[in-house]
Amino acid sequence: MEFGVMMGILLGGLQLTVAIFFITLIGALPLGVVVALARMSRFKPLSLVARFYISILRGTPLMLQLMAIMFGPYYLFGLEMGADWKFGACAIGFILNYAAYFAEIYRSGIQSIPRGQYEAASVLGYTKAQTFMKIVLPQVIKRILPAMGNEIITLVKDTSLAFVLGIMEMFNAAKALAAREVSMVPYAIAALIYWVFCLLIEFVMNKVEKRLDYYHD
Template identity: 65%
Template sequence: MDVMTMVSMLGGGFLVSLQIFAFTLVGSLPLGMLVAFARMSRVKPLALLARLYISLMRGTPLMLQMFAIYFVPYYVFGIDLSPDSKWQATIVAFIVNYAAYFAEIYRSGIQSIPRGQYEAAEVLGYSGAQTFMRIVLPQVVKRIMPAMTNEIITLVKDTSLAFSIGVIEMFTVAKQLVASQVSMLPFMIAALFYWVFNLLIELAASRVERKLSYYHD
């Protein structure tokens, strides 16, 4: 098998990896914000529930969570597994897992804003929503960008864990090619795919940080 054929096959697998990546971000970023607000809530049962959720998601392996979400409906509730069950379990597991990490990053950023800025906004007549959107949020985004970038890069690499329940993404394709071709070249090409994509993420994050540079800590 020639190199271009390998690249084409790995590219097809990478599209699946990108889908996992995109669906995870679309679901986990807003969910993480909701969990962060629940974690900071003055309603103690809600805050305790959010803390328990975060502890459970961060304290157990993502792979184990995928297995649980995939098999529990069948073994506990008797729901038959469909051809789409593996994909659905993968997306749900990734979203609920990464939402927990994003929630803690959001919380640390929000709580790092001095209380005086809220008081100053109140004096100027801003509502709570206006204060958060116009004053707090831009500063929070700037402060959490390094941590968020690190988690997003980790997410790109974690998409390879989907193979554990049979989702054929790029890492799975690379393993199949290595076995059939008796060559490490597919792994090297897959590594290049991951590296280039993560490099693009780093560049995009750096550009956002530069645009927010007028906010000084």
């Protein structure tokens, strides 16, 4: 197979990899905030539900979660979800999984803010919402950026797990090409593309971190 054709197939898989990546971030980042706030809630039933959610999603393999979401509707309820369901199942699985990890990162950042800042804001007449948005959140973002960066880079590599659902993302495309050509070259090219993707994310995260340097601890 010509190199150009091989690259075309791999770049086609990369489009699905990038789609999974951004859909996960768009869904998991805000959901993680909700889960973190529920986890810290003084309302015990809500807090226990959030803890259970985090425990299950962090304590079981993402691959298993994807398969459960993919095949669960049929085996549990007899529902035929159709061919398009596999990408939906993939998106739901990744969002739910990463929201649990992001929630714990958010929680650690929020709890690292000294209580005195909340009390000072209250004295100045800030509401709880204003205190969180204007005082707490900017500091939390700065503190959690390194951990978030690590998790986001992990997401890039975890997108390869979508192959278990038959989604032709980049790893699955490389796997098919390697089997067809009896060669390791497709894997090597895919590895290089993953690496460049991670370098790009690292560059962006470093830029964001530098822009937040005016928030000193």
